[in-house]
Amino acid sequence: MTRQELFDRTVKIIHDCVPELEGVELKEDSVVNTDMGMDSMNFILVICKLEAEFGVRIPNKLWPKLSTLGEVLDAIEKYKK
């Protein structure tokens, strides 16, 4: 899977989980855990969905340290291996 494909599928899951973000353009440097209406609980929901979607397990202790969408993608790629 290319980075772009990963990005697109991740953005779709974010939009599914947080309807308030529909129509908001997300970039790799978008702050996804505090910015634009995604509170920490929504962020947890998104990470759970992403783990199920991509078959990864991101260590719990890393969750609070993920800030941008790019960092989330990095974590998925790292722990998918």
Added chain:
Amino acid sequence: MRFNSFREMIGYYAENTPEAPALKYEKEGALKTESFAELLAAVDARASELKKGGKTCLGLFADGSRDCIVELFAAVTAGLQLVMLDESVPVMILRGLLPYTDVDTLWGDPETCAELQSSLTSGVENGAGRMLFFTSGTTERSKAVVLTEKSFCSSAYNGGSLLPLDPSDTLMCMLPLGHVFGFVCGLLWGLSCGACVALGRGPRHYIDDLAFFKPTALSAVPLLLGFLVKNGLLNEELKLVLIGAGDCPPPLIQAVKARGVRVSFGYGLTETSSGVALSLGDDPYSMTVCPDDKITIADDGEILIDVPTCIMQGYYKDPEATARAVGSGVLRTGDLGYFDKNGLLRITGRKKDMLVLADGTKLFIPEAEAELSKLLPGVDLAVMLNGSRVVLAVHGTEMSDAELIAAIKPYQDSRPRGQQIGSFARFDRPLPRTATGKIKRWELQKKY
């Protein structure tokens, strides 16, 4: 029942209802139950090992697991000073906290513990019975509050006497044990009543813990409760929800009550070993003061608490701050409130420059603004709250949002997620200030 120690608490039920379940937890996908007798045996065995180990102060990364619970009770039983640590705090900050709190041994994720080995100390003298909890999200700006197992047992007694559970109940423990609300209301409340405590499996399982454990009681902060309600995750067996550590919107309380679930609201502080007042009737904002507590209202409306059985010993190594808070023997809370015509306590707001966030942590505004001002020199700024989001009000900059985010990255990286800046509010005119230069926060909020 009133107990003086954790071992006495577990031992009482181990003797009287030895087969009754004390803990439920997941192991390799299966639901496991541990009785009070089994829990006592595990605690005693581990306490014996710890005594032989010769260590004096345990830093515990409280992950809420069964082994963590045993380690916690065993360490206190063995006479070690206990320091509750949060793994989400950056290692750089933890390296400063360990020497400050005299930690000489660690329990938690092996990788994290290995990273911190060089920061361990030679230990502490006379630390037996002391439990250190950090205020405000475990950052380096936090204070370490010195509490004791006795104060926690008293706090659990206070809560349980107003809001009793029984051995047929299962209390869901989903909150971090490093916060006193999670520790007392998620764990001790259940055990002190002889009820079973279901150990949540962490954030990954917020979506299915209630379905898995089928609890009858739940303690939650408003943000977590909102998540559970919004996603339809409350289980059928649930009959009581205790909310604490932050303001809870009335619609959320109504949504829970509409399911036939009793809702109680708790008020307390880290410094009082958790709750000092609980709502028992239909109005969740009218609270009954707990049996051990005496609450008075100062002339300026500040809530003053006199609770000898639950009050902190002080702030660790900070006698000046201790004297300011409890020098008179009464805790000045910084909260404002009054007693209504029925003699019930109602909270009206905060006296201090402090934001109580939806996740229960507190943000000290002057500290945050000073740090942000260093990162954004020349920018007129103020921190405010919009719903559950921390907002930075700015004037006098043409930086884009992306540039502002980049500039404040050191601040963001050093704070728990709930305290990070979530968005910006731009003002065309200078931010409103008093003659002495202090932000007029109410006016700022009004303009926003």
